[in-house]
Amino acid sequence: MVAEEPHVQDPPKYVRRILFGILPPEKIRKMSKVEVTTPETYDEDGYPIEGGVMDTRMGVIDPGLRCRTCGQPAGKCPGHFGHIELARPVLHPRFAERIKDVLRATCPECGRVRLPEDDIEEYRREVREGIRPVKSIAAEVVERAEDRESCPHCGAEAPKITYQKPTTILMDDERLWPVDVRSWLEKIPDGDVEILGFHPERARPEWAVLTVLPVPPVTMRPSIILETGERAEDDLTHKLVDIVRVNLRLKESLESGAPEPIIEDQWDLLQYHVTTYIDNEIGGVPVARHRTGGKPLKGIVQRLKGKEGRFRQNLAGKRVNFSARSVITPDPELDPFTLGVPKMVAKELTVPERVTEWNLERLRKLVLNGPDKYPGANYVIKRDGSRIRITEENKEQVAENLEPGDIVERHLMDGDPVMFNRQPTLHVQSELGFRTKVMPGKTFRLPAACYMGVGFNADFDGDEMNLHVPQSEEARAEVHELMGAYVYHLWPPKDGHQDVRNSPIHEAIVGLHLLSRAWIPLKEAYQLLEEVKKEGDWFDPSEVELEPEAEYSRDFERKIHRLEFVCGHPSPGEPLVTGRQLLSVFLPEWLDGVKIRNQVCPEDEEHGTVVIKRGRIVRGFLDEKVVHGIMGELVHRYAARKVSKGEGYPWFEAAELALKVMDKVGRLGLRFVTRYGFTLGMDELEEIYRRFREEAEKICRRAIKRARKLIREGERRLREVEEEDVCNRSRVERGEMIERNIESEVMATLDRPRAEVERLLEENRDLFNPAYIMPESGARGSITNIARMALIGGQQAIMGERPHRAKHNTEHIMEKIVNYSYTDRVTPHFEKSLIPGIKEGGFVRHGFFEGLDMVEYFLHAMSGREGLIDKGFRTADSGYLHRRYVTTALDLIVDEDGRVRDSANNIIQLAYGEDRVDPAKKWGDGMDVDRVLDVVKEVVLEEEEEE
Amino acid sequence: MSGLEDRIEGLLREVCEEEDVELPVALEREIVERVAEDEDLKEADEETLRRVLRALVRNYKVRMIEPGDAVGVLAAQSMCEPATQMTMRTFHLAGVAEIDVTTGIPALERVLSLPYQGPPTWVIYLRLKEPYNRDEEKAEAVARKIRETRFEDLVREIEVNPEERVIEATLDREEMERLGVDEDELTEFVREFTGGACQVEGDTLRVVLTDVESISELAELANELREAVVKGIEGVLHASVQYDEEEEEYYILVRGSPDGTSGRPPKWISRRARNSKVAKRAYLMLKLMQLDEVDATRVNTNDPKVIDVLLGIEAGRNAVIEQLEDVYESQGISVDRRHFMLISDMMAFWGELRSVRSMGGYSIMELKGSPLTKAAFEYVSRVLTETATSGDVEELRGILENIIVGRPVPVGTGTVEVTVDYSRFREAEEEEE
Numbered sequence A: 001m002v003a004e005e006p007h008v009q010d011p012p013k014y015v016r017r018i019l020f021g022i023l024p025p026e027k028i029r030k031m032s033k034v035e036v037t038t039p040e041t042y043d044e045d046g047y048p049i050e051g052g053v054m055d056t057r058m059g060v061i062d063p064g065l066r067c068r069t070c071g072q073p074a075g076k077c078p079g080h081f082g083h084i085e086l087a088r089p090v091l092h093p094r095f096a097e098r099i100k101d102v103l104r105a106t107c108p109e110c111g112r113v114r115l116p117e118d119d120i121e122e123y124r125r126e127v128r129e130g131i132r133p134v135k136s137i138a139a140e141v142v143e144r145a146e147d148r149e150s151c152p153h154c155g156a157e158a159p160k161i162t163y164q165k166p167t168t169i170l171m172d173d174e175r176l177w178p179v180d181v182r183s184w185l186e187k188i189p190d191g192d193v194e195i196l197g198f199h200p201e202r203a204r205p206e207w208a209v210l211t212v213l214p215v216p217p218v219t220m221r222p223s224i225i226l227e228t229g230e231r232a233e234d235d236l237t238h239k240l241v242d243i244v245r246v247n248l249r250l251k252e253s254l255e256s257g258a259p260e261p262i263i264e265d266q267w268d269l270l271q272y273h274v275t276t277y278i279d280n281e282i283g284g285v286p287v288a289r290h291r292t293g294g295k296p297l298k299g300i301v302q303r304l305k306g307k308e309g310r311f312r313q314n315l316a317g318k319r320v321n322f323s324a325r326s327v328i329t330p331d332p333e334l335d336p337f338t339l340g341v342p343k344m345v346a347k348e349l350t351v352p353e354r355v356t357e358w359n360l361e362r363l364r365k366l367v368l369n370g371p372d373k374y375p376g377a378n379y380v381i382k383r384d385g386s387r388i389r390i391t392e393e394n395k396e397q398v399a400e401n402l403e404p405g406d407i408v409e410r411h412l413m414d415g416d417p418v419m420f421n422r423q424p425t426l427h428v429q430s431e432l433g434f435r436t437k438v439m440p441g442k443t444f445r446l447p448a449a450c451y452m453g454v455g456f457n458a459d460f461d462g463d464e465m466n467l468h469v470p471q472s473e474e475a476r477a478e479v480h481e482l483m484g485a486y487v488y489h490l491w492p493p494k495d496g497h498q499d500v501r502n503s504p505i506h507e508a509i510v511g512l513h514l515l516s517r518a519w520i521p522l523k524e525a526y527q528l529l530e531e532v533k534k535e536g537d538w539f540d541p542s543e544v545e546l547e548p549e550a551e552y553s554r555d556f557e558r559k560i561h562r563l564e565f566v567c568g569h570p571s572p573g574e575p576l577v578t579g580r581q582l583l584s585v586f587l588p589e590w591l592d593g594v595k596i597r598n599q600v601c602p603e604d605e606e607h608g609t610v611v612i613k614r615g616r617i618v619r620g621f622l623d624e625k626v627v628h629g630i631m632g633e634l635v636h637r638y639a640a641r642k643v644s645k646g647e648g649y650p651w652f653e654a655a656e657l658a659l660k661v662m663d664k665v666g667r668l669g670l671r672f673v674t675r676y677g678f679t680l681g682m683d684e685l686e687e688i689y690r691r692f693r694e695e696a697e698k699i700c701r702r703a704i705k706r707a708r709k710l711i712r713e714g715e716r717r718l719r720e721v722e723e724e725d726v727c728n729r730s731r732v733e734r735g736e737m738i739e740r741n742i743e744s745e746v747m748a749t750l751d752r753p754r755a756e757v758e759r760l761l762e763e764n765r766d767l768f769n770p771a772y773i774m775p776e777s778g779a780r781g782s783i784t785n786i787a788r789m790a791l792i793g794g795q796q797a798i799m800g801e802r803p804h805r806a807k808h809n810t811e812h813i814m815e816k817i818v819n820y821s822y823t824d825r826v827t828p829h830f831e832k833s834l835i836p837g838i839k840e841g842g843f844v845r846h847g848f849f850e851g852l853d854m855v856e857y858f859l860h861a862m863s864g865r866e867g868l869i870d871k872g873f874r875t876a877d878s879g880y881l882h883r884r885y886v887t888t889a890l891d892l893i894v895d896e897d898g899r900v901r902d903s904a905n906n907i908i909q910l911a912y913g914e915d916r917v918d919p920a921k922k923w924g925d926g927m928d929v930d931r932v933l934d935v936v937k938e939v940v941l942e943e944e945e946e947e
Numbered sequence B: 001m002s003g004l005e006d007r008i009e010g011l012l013r014e015v016c017e018e019e020d021v022e023l024p025v026a027l028e029r030e031i032v033e034r035v036a037e038d039e040d041l042k043e044a045d046e047e048t049l050r051r052v053l054r055a056l057v058r059n060y061k062v063r064m065i066e067p068g069d070a071v072g073v074l075a076a077q078s079m080c081e082p083a084t085q086m087t088m089r090t091f092h093l094a095g096v097a098e099i100d101v102t103t104g105i106p107a108l109e110r111v112l113s114l115p116y117q118g119p120p121t122w123v124i125y126l127r128l129k130e131p132y133n134r135d136e137e138k139a140e141a142v143a144r145k146i147r148e149t150r151f152e153d154l155v156r157e158i159e160v161n162p163e164e165r166v167i168e169a170t171l172d173r174e175e176m177e178r179l180g181v182d183e184d185e186l187t188e189f190v191r192e193f194t195g196g197a198c199q200v201e202g203d204t205l206r207v208v209l210t211d212v213e214s215i216s217e218l219a220e221l222a223n224e225l226r227e228a229v230v231k232g233i234e235g236v237l238h239a240s241v242q243y244d245e246e247e248e249e250y251y252i253l254v255r256g257s258p259d260g261t262s263g264r265p266p267k268w269i270s271r272r273a274r275n276s277k278v279a280k281r282a283y284l285m286l287k288l289m290q291l292d293e294v295d296a297t298r299v300n301t302n303d304p305k306v307i308d309v310l311l312g313i314e315a316g317r318n319a320v321i322e323q324l325e326d327v328y329e330s331q332g333i334s335v336d337r338r339h340f341m342l343i344s345d346m347m348a349f350w351g352e353l354r355s356v357r358s359m360g361g362y363s364i365m366e367l368k369g370s371p372l373t374k375a376a377f378e379y380v381s382r383v384l385t386e387t388a389t390s391g392d393v394e395e396l397r398g399i400l401e402n403i404i405v406g407r408p409v410p411v412g413t414g415t416v417e418v419t420v421d422y423s424r425f426r427e428a429e430e431e432e433e
């Protein structure tokens, strides 16, 4: 069979550009399908009245009716505009202020801008050349022209124009009615219109005075049927009815020659209705309200405005199909890049697949399964575009008729690429590509060994996430290639390899750390490897040959490194391997000459630095820093090798390889802690407590003594200043300064004990105590946490200061505090003092192990609450910053030459980042010449040898 | 040695040409040096060297940013996502009342939004020339000289005697001593300021103002006198000597008034600043920089707009980068410098620093042409009215505009088209048959 060019749908209508302007009356009439002349809406039968605002020529919304313009039923008819011929013109409220400016700048006699011809010419040139915004030119023209007392063109005197919000204009204190405004504006020549900030072709100023009002299509303001069976009209319809009614009345008055004041009243009323129809939040007129309930009506401007307005809600943000949302749970058995999708979701979300002669049978089977049996299919789209819903009844027949060229919308299946997202979507890593794995249950399952949740900032305490299924081959390819196994998600663009993501975390790190210190009986080592293996894995433990490095003996533990230990209960003579050997199983052989200093015991000569030679960890204890480091080396060395060999684009493979390896390494760590156990309980804290209590007490006592002295001294000095009889600026300041300096010294003094205890703990590290292992290996927490739990809470701070109450003598806040019931002490339980005491000031002497006393507990809770509130504000602030910043920088894009341009094609940078290096792919600061050169040499020499 | 380097450089240029890459100058230099000094490559022949260089160049090539990458969004996200974790810490500087330097989101806002009213605490770091930076006493003398000292700082009380047309003030000898103002200096100042006769008896300073006609005029004059700056530069609210341990020198930390200094700033400042507050702050900084004791080349401030106005756009750009780095570093968050560079280049593009605020002032948004993007950002109705009157055209070149009208966005894979050459398919199939 010869390949046919695929059936391409007619390309959709393409918006090339959008011209903004003001509609001239002729155009409004031309695009109108009906003139609305009557305020009546429906007849007794509920049928729209001809010439009313619901006239069926403007479109239909009721099922069963057909549009009298295009003949289509509701849902198909796009809607058509109508118009109202206004009996007298009115001002468009949004343009009134601009019109006022134009009137002030122009001559009522000849319509020219009241500036000399030369100046006008000069401004015109500026406008045409676009050197500066038209807005600022117009502002300047108005400013200069309105100061002139007479017209330089005809000599007529300049009248005084005043403006009252929103639509009233006075000339020499007499009302200037829109008719006069309009005829004035018509006189202004095009060349002058230009420099006044209007556009001679698209926005003549007189068009801002409405003589004809467009009536939007019925489809744009559909009515809804209430439960009571009543019809509730859209706000715009209500307003339009008002306009038509008043317009009709005005017309009758004009025809019958009614007295001028009555006509003027009706004219003003018409202006009011048009004004509030367009903008119902405009100042200067009462807000138009619903006849029932009194709720303000929504004008056209209100429809567009704000977060819920048309722009932000419907235009800049779109709704999507083929998406699902559910709670997430972790799954350590999943491969990285695989997402567990519940079967019930998979049955609902479908993938369109085009039938060919090669997949016909497979798809036919899916169709036969129908919509309820997984894996099945929900719809078939025939070549003619008709869509058939597959049901239990018709599935056999649909399967029978299936032919190449049809599209089957089949259930989501294993391996399908999907997008997975968690809100807030703050960065690229918040939306990742995954491969589907359909599973039972109702939650989405995130692979947990190489923790894929880091970039999402997700945990599993009820977090929900969203799934999107791409619907075209192009989109599927992009999800798979660009959003999935890609370096961006290992090393975010934020800071590249300095900021490793998606590597083993928490308990896996503890496991890896301990494993690297362990001697394991050979038998148990193989059992561990067996546990790491998954079903259908690339890794086969039976191919691994571990060479025992030692035999167990009674005094074995005395012969090994002080931080090493033996696992399990080996009998003498039993062969042992090291954990490092076990880890090396997963490292590729080309990983060579890697040296990474750890942070758990960097001073240790033998094991402070991890050394990897030819894919073997020769020595060194692992911790978080080392694991990240190895991951970095894996990607960058692999990439460098591949590139040096001239094998093309390396990143997908490099990232995939790193994840494949680290997934295994992480699992090994997990299996190890699971098997041999790891707990942090009260016992561990008690051990630390007993060992260091006395020393900690001593530190506290010393600090308290020093602080007491400072406080006494401070009080004395403050009192001295206070007793001085003058109160000039520098005295007040001096008092404040003394107080602040004393406070900050006291603060620093009392903050020191915790730091000192921490140092004490650091200096006497016991890497066999889990309370140390957890923070020191970088798994979780810090020494501060341990110190707080075991020994000392430390100084609490509120807004960076010790908790305190207002001072009665602080002059400038004096007035504010008279109403307070107490001053000069933190709680009423303490005596008044100029400077709060030690306990009163939030010094928590006890650790959580011993327990806090009441005062300590209260003040500790105070600083805890501050933290919570602070966090709330921070999220709001940074959210707004984010929105503003992203919108401003949105259009900065790299062009083919590595320059950065914005959407107006301005060159923002001649070379991105000056060296054109992608931060996500940098090694070192850009390209680490030393390290790359090492790899390059290796490859080149290898190649030359081969030759 | 240099002969070898020349040879390598020549080879490298050739390789670059073959590979169609232009290396950054610094990288080219580094490669040449490293390869030249590499022991293993000492004996290498030209072919081997060429291979090594080609591999190096290709390694650079795959690390390059790709056409179509939305680097603006990457920069924004990289900077704003970690902002959620920022804490706001206020640093009080030892020995100085009233100077707090904020960090975190407010600091970020200060740099990105360029508020007219300046940073919450506007500080100037005044570096001194030799020997003033070596000696604390000498630095202190400079600080005293510039700190604004008002009349009220030097007296205990001011009394107005309306009948005799006299203003009396009790001198605060201690403060005068501390602030370095002597009696003669003070009387001379008062004489000039008020235009009346002035003399000191004991601790009382008497000003006789026979010319003053009304009592209210006298009271007003007394008030003016109270706030009159006797000494120093107006606007220097605080000046304290600090020690910089890294540079091993003393410098003066100045807290400036957000309203700047008195007097009319030079025209070139006003023109660049476009806002009188900014201009006055810049003028204050200029006054300080022009002092003989001050090393103007090293003076710094935490208001980037002032730097832009005073020293030009390049300095302004660098100040933004530097201050952004400070903000993140103080929070212990690592962010690649390229992001800061991009954002400051964007802010500097129009020849003066412009802000990422939504509208008004120095806003970038104001200058961007696209009406739809502006409308979707903030102030919808204002934007639509303005674009309608001027008959603007939406060219639909940006991202948001295209999302709005429902077209593919011109970024990333949206910048290229992929089509299949079906003739190749047919050829292949024919071959098969």
Ligand SMILES: [Mg+2]
Pocket: A458, A459, A460, A461, A462, A463
């Ligand atoms: Mg959660």
Ligand SMILES: [Zn+2]
Pocket: A058, A059, A060, A067, A068, A069, A070, A071, A072, A077, A078, A079, A080
């Ligand atoms: Zn229709």
Ligand SMILES: [Zn+2]
Pocket: A107, A108, A109, A110, A111, A112, A151, A152, A153, A154, A155, A156
């Ligand atoms: Zn005229």
